[in-house]
Amino acid sequence: MRLLIDVGNTSLKAVLWQDGQIQPCDTNNIPWLQITVVVYACVGRSELLKQLLEKAQAQNIDCFEATVSHELGTLHCAYQQVGNLGIDRWLALISGYTLYPNTAAIVVDAGTATTIDVLNNDGQHLGGWILPGLDLMTASLTQNTQRVFDDENTPFANELGKNTPNGLKNGALVATIGAIEQAKLHLNTKNSLLIFAGGYGQLLQGYFSDSIFDPMLVMKGLNYWYELAKKS
Ligand SMILES: Nc1ncnc2c1ncn2[C@@H]1O[C@H](COP(=O)(O)OP(=O)(O)O)[C@@H](O)[C@H]1O
Ligand SMILES: CC(C)(COP(=O)(O)O)[C@@H](O)C(=O)NCCC(=O)O
Ligand SMILES: [K+]
Numbered sequence: 001m002r003l004l005i006d007v008g009n010t011s012l013k014a015v016l017w018q019d020g021q022i023q024p025c026d027t028n029n030i031p032w033l034q035i036t037v038v039v040y041a042c043v044g045r046s047e048l049l050k051q052l053l054e055k056a057q058a059q060n061i062d063c064f065e066a067t068v069s070h071e072l073g074t075l076h077c078a079y080q081q082v083g084n085l086g087i088d089r090w091l092a093l094i095s096g097y098t099l100y101p102n103t104a105a106i107v108v109d110a111g112t113a114t115t116i117d118v119l120n121n122d123g124q125h126l127g128g129w130i131l132p133g134l135d136l137m138t139a140s141l142t143q144n145t146q147r148v149f150d151d152e153n154t155p156f157a158n159e160l161g162k163n164t165p166n167g168l169k170n171g172a173l174v175a176t177i178g179a180i181e182q183a184k185l186h187l188n189t190k191n192s193l194l195i196f197a198g199g200y201g202q203l204l205q206g207y208f209s210d211s212i213f214d215p216m217l218v219m220k221g222l223n224y225w226y227e228l229a230k231k232s
Contacts, residue, residue: 003030003056004222005040007049008088009112010199014052015219022216027052038063039226041087041218044112066091066225073228075119078127089115089128091221095214096195097123098224104192106183109218110200112136114176118186126186131179134200137172158207177207 002017003025014025016035027048038056040063042049056063068082068090075097079085088109096105096119104121108114110133117128132140134156141148151165158174161167184192196205197217205213214220 001031001034001036002223002226003035003038003052004219005038005042005049005052006088006091006218006222007040007042007044007046009044012044012046012048013219015216017219017223022219030055032056032059032061035059035061037061037226039066039222040064041066041091041222043086043088064226064229066222066229072225072232074123076124078125086115088218089117091218091225092195092197093117093119093125093221094224094228095217095221096193099214099220100193100195104187104189106180106187106192106194107217108180108194108196108201108204109198110134110176110196110204111198114179114198114200116179116183118183120187121189129179129183131176134169134172134176134203137175138168141168156203173207176204180204180208 004015004017006013014027016023016025038061053063066087068077068085068087070077070082072094092107092109096107102121105119107117112133114131114133115128118126120126138150142150148168149164150168154165154169156169156173159170161170194208194211196213202213205211
């Protein structure tokens with residue numbers, strides 16, 4: 001059984017992988033005796049990750065940190081400085097490319113930040129964008145202005161705002177939707193996939209017909225990375 005860990009800037013997520021199945025994992029109750037390997041990715045800071053890795057090492061369980069490379073199989077990274085690309089972005093691309101081979105895709109991971117990455121059908125990552133996540137967009141405005149205020153109960157909606165919280169929330173949403181629309185212009189095919197992941201992935205997916213929401217995209221990427229990296 002594999003323990004897969006993804007550390008973002010908001011939270012640490014862990015799942016168990018066995019025989020092609022992913023199960024949720026409570027980090028307070030990890031079945032250590034059944035774990036054969038730990039595969040992890042980290043873009044944030046996490047004391048909990050340190051503790052989990054120490055526990056694994058104390059039990060002689062191999063731990064592998066996923067890294068970005070210029071290529072993995074036939075997938076190619078757009079960054080020259082591959083070490084600068086967030087590993088969560090690379091794992092989401094690995095997942096997209098493995099689950100939907102030979103298909104151009106736009107991969108959106110909407111968490112603390114919203115990342116938008118463009119992949120052509122040859123497996124070439126063309127590049128992408130980093131936007132503040134929806135919460136960061138609204139918080140940066142409420143924190144840096146006198147009169148812009150938020151309201152917990154106001155939803156994000158693709159509509160014009162007629163009060164301040166609506167204007168704030170809807171502005172963040174349409175900025176994000178607009179960026180995704182711009183990404184489509186970088187692919188010269190109508191047959192591209194639009195894949196969403198992350199805490200706000202489901203909300204955003206709802207605004208794009210024929211798109212996919214896969215909350216396990218990065219976790220699946222960790223597993224594929226481990227299997228592909230082991231081979232090479
Ligand atoms: N249903 C949800 N579950 C988790 N996070 C959510 C949900 N809806 C919105 N969010 C927001 O998504 C962000 C966390 O997303 P996540 O992908 O876990 O982030 P990260 O990878 O940066 O840690 C937070 O801003 C949180 O408020
Ligand atoms: C852009 C990110 C902060 C997104 O992280 P998240 O929202 O998942 O916490 C992360 O992928 C990162 O730190 N990237 C490094 C910069 C880059 O990708 O170019
Ligand atoms: K993200």
